[in-house]
Amino acid sequence: MTFLLRGLRARTLAVLVLSAAGLAGCQRADDAAFGQRVHAYLMAHPEVIREAAEKLNHNEKLAAEKASTDAIAKFRGQLEHDPRDFVANPNGKVTVVEFFDYRCGYCKLAAPEVVKLIDQNPDIRFVFKEFPIFGEVSDTAAKVALTREAKAKGVQLYQALMSEKALDDAALDRHLTELGIDPAAARKDAEHPLIERQILDSHALAENLKIEGTPAFIIGDTMIPGADLPALRAAIAAAKGGPAPAKSTS
Numbered sequence: 677m678t679f680l681l682r683g684l685r686a687r688t689l690a691v692l693v694l695s696a697a698g699l700a701g702c703q704r705a706d707d708a709a710f711g712q713r714v715h716a717y718l719m720a721h722p723e724v725i726r727e728a729a730e731k732l733n734h735n736e737k738l739a740a741e742k743a744s745t746d747a748i749a750k751f752r753g754q755l756e757h758d759p760r761d762f763v764a765n766p767n768g769k770v771t772v773v774e775f776f777d778y779r780c781g782y783c784k785l786a787a788p789e790v791v792k793l794i795d796q797n798p799d800i801r802f803v804f805k806e807f808p809i810f811g812e813v814s815d816t817a818a819k820v821a822l823t824r825e826a827k828a829k830g831v832q833l834y835q836a837l838m839s840e841k842a843l844d845d846a847a848l849d850r851h852l853t854e855l856g857i858d859p860a861a862a863r864k865d866a867e868h869p870l871i872e873r874q875i876l877d878s879h880a881l882a883e884n885l886k887i888e889g890t891p892a893f894i895i896g897d898t899m900i901p902g903a904d905l906p907a908l909r910a911a912i913a914a915a916k917g918g919p920a921p922a923k924s925t926s
Contacts, residue, residue, distance in 0.1 A: 745897045747885050754881050755894060760874050761803050762827045764794045768801030770915045772908075775807040775882055775892040778817040778837045783891045786903040787838035793912070794831055800912065804834065807878050807890055815875070817848055819866035822874060826862060829855045 718725060748755065756771045774790065776783040794802050806822060808814035817837055820826055826833055836851040837843055849859035865871075882892075885899070893900040895911040 748894060748897055748899065751881060751884055754877075755805075755885075756803060758803075758877075760822070760870075761805060762821070762830050763804070764802040764831050765798050765800055768797075768799045770799060770895070770912060771801045771803060772912065773803040773805055773894040775805045775878070775887055775890055777808050777810050777814050777890045778821075778840075779810040779814045779843050780890040782903040784838045784841075786891050786905060786908075787835065789905050789908070791831060791835050797912075799916070804830075805878055805881075806875060807882055807887075807892075808875065809890060813844055813848070816845070816863070816866065817843060818875060819871050820848065820852070820862045822871045823862050823865040823868075825857050825865070826852070829857065833857075 755773050772793070774786075790802070793800055806818035808818040821833060821837075832855055833851065836855065837848065840847045840851075852859045852862055882888075885892075885894075887899075887901070889901065891903055893908050893911075895908075896915050898911045898914075900907045900911060
C-alpha cells in the first residue's frame with residue numbers, strides 16, 4: 677500500500693475519499709481527524725487505491741501514446757525519407773523504420789523476421805536507422821555500414837552482422853571481406869564527417885521520439901519498442917489494410 681500511495685497525489689486521494697465518504701465540499705476538517713478518516717476509509721475500501729492507480733496509469737499511457745504519435749508526425753520526413761539511409765524495397769507502399777544496433781541481442785532476435793519481411797513483401801519499404809548504443813564496435817559497424825560500398829550490400833551485410841552472437845572487430849572485418857568489401861578502405865571511408873553527422877542525427881531523432889533502446893520499429897503512427905514480432909506483424913497488416921496475421925511461435 678505504501679508503494680501505491682507514493683504514486684498518487686495526496687490531493688487526488690483526498691478528493692476520492694471526500695466524494696465516497698459524502699463530506700461537504702466546503703467542510704474543513706482537523707488534520708488529524710481528517711487523516712484518520714482517510715486511513716479508515718482506505719482500510720475499509722483498499723480497492724480505491726488500486727482503481728485510482730490503474731486510472732492514473734491508463735491516463736499516463738494515453739498521454740504517452742499521443743506524445744509519440746505527435747512526435748512521429750512532426751519528424752516523419754526524417755524518419756522515412758532521409759536520403760542518407762539504406763532502404764530496402766524503396767518502391768514499397770508501406771514504410772517500416774527500424775532503429776537498431778548490431779550488437780543488440782533483441783535486434784538479433786528480430787533480424788530474421790526483418791529479412792523475411794523484406795524478401796517476401798516487396799510492397800514493404802524498409803528503412804534502416806543506424807542507432808549504435810553499445811559501444812565502440814557498434815559505432816564502427818554502424819559507420820562502416822553507411823559507406824557507399826557497404827550500403828550496396830545492404831540487407832546482406834545487415835543479415836551477416838546480426839548473425840554474430842558477439843560482434844567484434846575481427847568478425848566485422850571477416851564479414852566485410854566475405855561480401856567483397858575491403859575492410860581497411862571501408863573503415864577509412866567510415867571516418868568521413870558526414871557519416872559521423874548522420875549517426876548524431878539518428879541519435880537526436882531517437883531522443884525526440886523518446887526511443888531509449890533497440891530495436892524500435894515505427895509503422896505509420898505506431899511505435900513498437902523491442903522485438904515484439906507479433907505486434908510488428910499486426911501493425912504491418914493494419915497499414916496494408918488487411919486482417920491481422922495469425923499468431924506465430926517465432
